[in-house]
Amino acid sequence: MSGGIKSDSAFSLIANTSLALSNWALLIILSKTFSAEQLGQVVLSLSICAPIFLLISLNLRTLLVVDVTWDYSLSTYWQARMLVGGAAVVIAYCLFRLAPSAIEPIYFLIILLYKYIDSLSEFIHAYYRRTSYFKLSAVIVSLKSIFSISLLLLGGFSSFELNYVLTIWLLNAITFTGLEYILFKKLIAKHDSESLPINILATKSVKAIFGLFVRYRTLAVSAVISALFFNVPNYFLASHISIESAGYFATLSYFMVAGAIVINSISQSCSPRLARFFVNDKRAEFTQLVRLMCLSGLVIGASAIIFSWLFGSWLLRFVYNESIADYHLELVIIMAAAALRYCYIFIGTAMSSMKEFRLQTRIYTAGIITLTLSCFLLVPTLNLLGASLAMLIAVSVEMICYFVLINRTVISCFEKREKSCQ
Numbered sequence: 131m132s133g134g135i136k137s138d139s140a141f142s143l144i145a146n147t148s149l150a151l152s153n154w155a156l157l158i159i160l161s162k163t164f165s166a167e168q169l170g171q172v173v174l175s176l177s178i179c180a181p182i183f184l185l186i187s188l189n190l191r192t193l194l195v196v197d198v199t200w201d202y203s204l205s206t207y208w209q210a211r212m213l214v215g216g217a218a219v220v221i222a223y224c225l226f227r228l229a230p231s232a233i234e235p236i237y238f239l240i241i242l243l244y245k246y247i248d249s250l251s252e253f254i255h256a257y258y259r260r261t262s263y264f265k266l267s268a269v270i271v272s273l274k275s276i277f278s279i280s281l282l283l284l285g286g287f288s289s290f291e292l293n294y295v296l297t298i299w300l301l302n303a304i305t306f307t308g309l310e311y312i313l314f315k316k317l318i319a320k321h322d323s324e325s326l327p328i329n330i331l332a333t334k335s336v337k338a339i340f341g342l343f344v345r346y347r348t349l350a351v352s353a354v355i356s357a358l359f360f361n362v363p364n365y366f367l368a369s370h371i372s373i374e375s376a377g378y379f380a381t382l383s384y385f386m387v388a389g390a391i392v393i394n395s396i397s398q399s400c401s402p403r404l405a406r407f408f409v410n411d412k413r414a415e416f417t418q419l420v421r422l423m424c425l426s427g428l429v430i431g432a433s434a435i436i437f438s439w440l441f442g443s444w445l446l447r448f449v450y451n452e453s454i455a456d457y458h459l460e461l462v463i464i465m466a467a468a469a470l471r472y473c474y475i476f477i478g479t480a481m482s483s484m485k486e487f488r489l490q491t492r493i494y495t496a497g498i499i500t501l502t503l504s505c506f507l508l509v510p511t512l513n514l515l516g517a518s519l520a521m522l523i524a525v526s527v528e529m530i531c532y533f534v535l536i537n538r539t540v541i542s543c544f545e546k547r548e549k550s551c552q
Contacts, residue, residue, distance in 0.1 A: 141264035143395035145255070148268075148275035150390075155279045156299065157381050159286035161450040168292050170377035171233045174368055175241040177361035177376075182222045183215070183245050184354040204257075204318065210343075211253045219246050232373050240296040244303055251307045254314045259398055261321050266313070274306040355494040359501060359524065360386075363517035366505040371513055379514050381450055382461050383521075385438070386468040392430055393472050396423055397479045404483035416480070420536075423476035431469025438465040463518040467525040474532040486539060493535075497528040 160169040219242055226238050258267040281302055285295035360383060368376040400423060407416040438445075438461050447455035481490050501524035508516030 140395075141268040141399075143392060144268040145264075145271040146392075146394050146398075148272040152275035152278040154384055155282050157384055158449055159282050159295070160292075160377075161381055161454065163286045164292055166374035166377055166453070168237075169381075170368065170373035170375070171237050172241065172292075172296075173364060173377045173380040174231075174373060175233055175238045176245075177364045177380075178226065178238075179222050179242055179245045181354045181357045181361060182225075183218045183249055184357045208253070211250065214343075215246050215249045218249075219243070232368075234293075236293045237296060240293065240300050244296075244300045247300070247303045247307050251303070251310055254307070254310045257314060257317065260402065261317060262402075263317065264399065270306065270310055270313075274302065277306070278302045355491065355498045358498050359494070359521075362498065362501050363505055363509070363521060366509040367514070367517055370510045375514060378454055378457065379460075379517055381454055382446075382457055382514070382518075383464055385461060386464060386471075390468070390472070393427060393475055396426060397476060400476075401479055401483055404480055408484050420476060420480045423479070424473055427472035427474075427476055428469075431472040434465045434472075435462070435469050438462050457514055460514045460518040463515075463522055467518070467522040470522075470525045470529050474529045477532045477536050480536070481539060484539075489535060489539060493528055493531040496531060497524045500524040500527045 156172070157169070160172055222242055222245075223239070226233070226235075226242075231238075255267045255271070258264070278299060281298045282295065285298050290298075363379055363383070364376040367379055400419060404416060404419060407413075407419070442461045442465075443455055443458040446458065446461060478490055501520055504520030504523045505517060508520050510516070512519065
C-alpha cells in the first residue's frame with residue numbers, strides 16, 4: 131500500500147525505469163545486430179500503431195486514476211479497454227494493408243499484437259496505482275522487463291531472424307499480462323467487490339462505453355496528438371529521406387525517455403493526490419504541489435542538456451554504433467526540447483487531475499501543427515537535424531501556451547467545483 135509521495139515516486143521510478151530499459155533494449159539490439167532498414171521498419175511500425183491505440187483507447191489509464199468519484203464503473207472501464215483495443219487492432223491492420231509500405235507484414239502484425247497486450251497491461255497497472263499498490267506494480271514490471279531484456283539479448287546475439295526475436299518479445303508480454311490479470315482480479319475482489327463482465331458486446335455495455343467516449347473524446351484526441359509528437363518526425367524522415375533515417379531518429383529521441391522516466395514516476399505518484407486535493411477543494415495544497423513538480427522538471431531537464439553535451443557522442447557510440455554517434459548535435463537539440471517539455475508536462479498532469487482535457491487538446495494541437503509545418507520545411511533539406519529543430523520549435527510553442535493559461539485554468543476549475551458543491 132501507499133507510504134507517501136516519496137515512496138510511491140520511488141516505486142513508480144523503478145517500474146518506469148524497468149519498462150524503459152526493456153523498450154530501449156529492443157532498439158539497442160536492433161541497431162547492433164540487425165540492419166538499419168530493419169531498425170527503421172520496426173520503428174515505423176511502432177509509430178503507426180501507437181497513435182491509433184491512443185486515439186481509440188481514450189487514454190483510459192489516466193481516467194481510471196483521476197476518476198475518484200467513480201463517474202463510470204470499473205467494469206465499464208475494463209470493457210471499454212477490451213472493446214476499443216480490439217477495434218484499434220482491426221483499424222491499424224486495415225490501414226497497413228491498404229497503404230503502400232516498406233514494412234514487412236510479419237513485423238507489423240507482431241508489433242500490433244504486442245501493442246494490444248501492452249494496452250491491457252497498462253490498464254491493470256493503472257488500477258494498481260489507483261489502489262496505491264505502487265510496490266506491486268514495480269515488482270511485476272521489473273520482472274517482466276528483466277525477462278524481456280534477457281530474451282531479446284539471447285535472440286539478438288544468437289543470430290535469430292528478426293521475426294523470431296519479435297515473437298519472443300510478444301510471448302513474454304502475453305505471459306506477464308496473464309499474471310497481472312490474475313492479481314488484478316484479486317485486488318478487485320478485495321477493494322471493489324465487483325466482477326469483470328465476460329460479455330463486452332452487451333447492449334448496455336456498448337452504450338456505457340459510447341457515453342464514456344463522447345464525454346472524454348477530447349482526452350483521446352489529446353493523447354494521440356501527444357503520441358504523434360514523437361512520431362511525426364519519423365513519418366517525414368521515412369517519406370523524404372529513408373526508412374533508415376527514421377530508425378536513427380528514433381534511437382536519438384528515445385534518450386528523452388531517460389529523463390521522462392523520473393518525470394512520469396513523479397506524475398503517476400502525484401496524480402491521485404492532485405485529484406483528491408481538487409475534489410476536497412484544497413487549492414493551496416494543489417498549487418504548491420504543482421509548483422514543486424515543475425521545479426523538479428526544470429532540474430531534470432537542465433541536467434539532461436549538460437549530460438548530452440558533455441557525453442552524448444561517447445554514449446551514442448557505446449549504446450548504438452558509429453553511424454548513430456555522428457548525430458551528437460541532434461541529440462543535444464532533442465534533449466533541449468525534452469528539458470522544456472519536462473518543465474510544463476506537470477501542468478498537463480494538474481489539468482488532467484481536474485478533468486480539464488479540452489484546453490490540453492488545444493495546446494497539443496497547436497504543438498503538433500507547429501511540428502508538422504516545421505518538419506515539412508526543415509526535414510527535406512536538413513535531414514535529422516531538421517527533425518530535431520522542428521521538435522524544439524514545437525515544444526517551445528506548447529510551453530508558452532501552458533504557462534500563459536495555467537493560473538486562469540486552476541482558478542476557473544476550482545470555482546466551478548465550489549459552485550457545484552453548493
